[in-house]
Amino acid sequence: MAEVKTTGTPSVQSVPSDPEKDANVTAGSNNPADEYIDPKIERSLVRKFDLFILPMCALVYYTHTLDRANLGNAKTMGIQTDLGLVNNEFSLVLILFYIPYGICNIPAALLAKRFNPARVIPLMMLTWGALSMITASTKNFGGLLGVRIVIGIVEASYMPCVYLYYSLFYTRKELALRTAAWGFTGFIAGATSGLIAWDVSQWHRSLSGWQYLFLIEGGMTVGLSVLVFFVLPRDTNSRWFTPEERRVAELRLLKESTDEGVGKISWKAGLAVFGNWHVWAFAAMAFLCGVGVASSSNFLPTMVKRIATSTPKANLYTVGPNLVAAAVQIVSCWISDRYQQRALVSFCTLVVSMIGFILLATLDLVHHTRVGYFITYLITFGTYMPELLMPLWMSSNLTSASARAVALGLFIGGQNIGGILSSALFRDEYQPVYKPALIAVAICQGLLLVGLLAMRQVYVGLNKKLERGEIGPVVGMEKNPDFRYAV
Template sequence: MGDLKLANTPSIKSMPSDQGNHSNERSNPDIIDGNEYIDPKIERSLVRKFDIFILPMCALVYYTHTLDRANLGNAKTMGIQTDLGLINNEFSLVLILFYIPYGICNIPAALLAKRFNPARVIPLMMGTWGALSTITASTTNFGGLLTVRILIGIVEASFMPCVYLYYSLFYTRKELALRTAAWGFTGFIAGATSGLIAWDVSQWHRSLSGWQYLFLIEGGMTVAISVIVFFVLPRDTSSKFFTADEQRVARIRLSRESELEGVGKIEWETAFAVLSNWHVWAFAAMAFLCGVGVASASNFLPTMVKRIATTTPKANLYTVGPNLVAAAVQIVSSWISDRYQQRALVSFFTLLVSMVGFILLATLDLVHNTRVGYFITYLITFGTYMPELLMPLWLSSNLTSASARAVALGLFIGGQNIGGILSSAVFRDEYAPVYKPALITVAICQGILLLALLAMRQTYVTLNRKLARGEIGPVKGMENNPGFRYAI
């Protein structure tokens, strides 16, 4: 795994003393020196353009992705089980089988994006899952719903690894968390939006059921937005959106943290060699633990709220508040993570709050204390999603090859998505309305993850100390950048 700079390492190098040599290098666009001077004005202009063209589009993609992840949970409160004649644990089975392709197709999707460009793959996959979402409204039985959800799982598997990989083509480590939280913020807005739409359509009395209108509206929105995303997302830093000086600065920035492989090329040996690194598998295991909580909060929050709200419209409406508060927490926590370059500690303290929330939700008598129960749902969304955001950034920051990142991120997201299988399996109908065994299971997974976060952080702290003392190094791929250190 490649190293990264310490938090106090400047991102803008001082003006080199040998002006002539660097002038000759700048005259040759094919020669990139990571120590080359960067004009702060050009860098600010470049990052500003990244934020203008990339952030809104990725935010819209995540918005639609979260809509689909939330709508099945809302549909459950709107009678989809009764309308489709689902019996026993067939609804849970739909969720479980969705997570299988959602968990195993991540590496192929990431490699597909590396080969054909994430800016093309992301909107194409997005339009496909939007179309499949609209088709869900036409299902009439368990088999039809299961088929559509499996297909959606295949195409939605592309989203997370592709977007993280795409971000690594533009942003540096010190910029990643807050930018990722910017589109993650819209995910919580999507959760709130889905609750509002569900609350509205659940009161319609027309030819279709409320859950059918939910899928039609949200699926149609996704298809329309995917067209916009396809034409706006920059393909790479050589896009027409950027001047020649900005393009060069972009390459210098990336050369300081990774090998310059270019878009449309896969270093196959490097890509799969990363699978022999135990750090990558440790992150995949942590992703699984994280995924149990993420899937539980996403799929079953409306169900958990309904036990407090007592009616379907209120259950859907009451999911808005926890999602909005969680969005604000995510923005603040991501800023702190970027400012102090602390991925593990920020993940740890926010997740600790959510673990306490799951324990309280499982153990307290909330039938007679509904206000307390509703407050606890805010604790659940407070930190459950933070490791989901920060850990893949942490992992990719410690890899210097984009090909290696594609495989590692695919494995990480796959582990997280497979965690959804355990979540779906433990939220069984016979555990309703409290779902105590399921909630305790989530809390245990989060407790183990808390310990793993601290252990992995200490691993990198130890490696950084050895690098500083010269006991190990140089790191493969970063031989010309001995000042790089592992992200912690």
């Protein structure tokens, strides 16, 4: 971020230790922790962030979720029969999609750090939208597999890039609710995909319903990517912000991270992540989280179909669980920001979803369809919450943007590899109940619950040592000794 001169700027000044003696203290203290930020200008700055950043990132996540959900809906619309997929070839398509989706996250995050996420995100969005449209032209297993692998490579950029982009503007106390804003859109996308699938499945035209599904959703993505490219701010030097707001933005971030400069990568800080056991612990938890996320995303339409009486109803019935989950997510993220509790909020919501997976696997839903449909609401209730809060929690405890880029790549990679396990678990021979798969998902969520509490206690212990002076300031925060780890 370019340095902004602060001479004569009323928004930033050193806090006087004695108002009578130090009333003429000038701006620009070398210690950001000692500099005062005018709340009025900070509120104006954050409002502009919310105006230009949140809607655009929400649109990106909307299209990203559409693409992740459409293959599950296409399965209920006959794509397996039309392409001649046999045995477990559909599951294999999902598995091989998640391999590049899981290993390309670190390169994507570093690419965004080097060339600016605001440029990389819409470019990747345009690409996966075009590939989604191409999916409609596939004729066999090989064609579908090839397109999905390339989509996996491109879509690997999304999650680490957006989290990294958010960290360039928002403080860690503001992140959860802002992340929920585009996460909310993801649930709306899941509902939209169900509605589109429900509609096109009743068309009787030259193409199959699943082909129209890919064409419509892919075309929407391509069109929206152009809008995102021109609106999304590159940084706070954008024309949207005043000089006073730029200085405030700089100070806000200096209180929480080191200044590496725009377009630069600190390889020392980035490589140090591989020796940080905290990051690996988060990556392991991300894997456990990813099993549930992928199971809900890819197989919710299939699970609902065993409850519904027809394919159109199966697609339509996915709308309700997604909308309720969206509301839960907004409220939960507000609570997380209000009380600065990432682990406990993730824990409480995830317990509900784990119970849902257990009930879905063990109850006789063939004869109790209404109960079964209610359980799908439990599944979406908290499955996605750790996916949103854990990367915010992890990156808040890293003070280098380069370290965050690598760590977010590891985290999202671990989560996506969890999708591989999910795809392997939901085998055709387990249908229609998929009992072994659902039990396995519940076990993964149980282990994740233990991990959330364990990591919280680790950071609580470190904060107590910082308070007592038993350990020195956090590396990179020597000028801000008040820095504490997020819990």
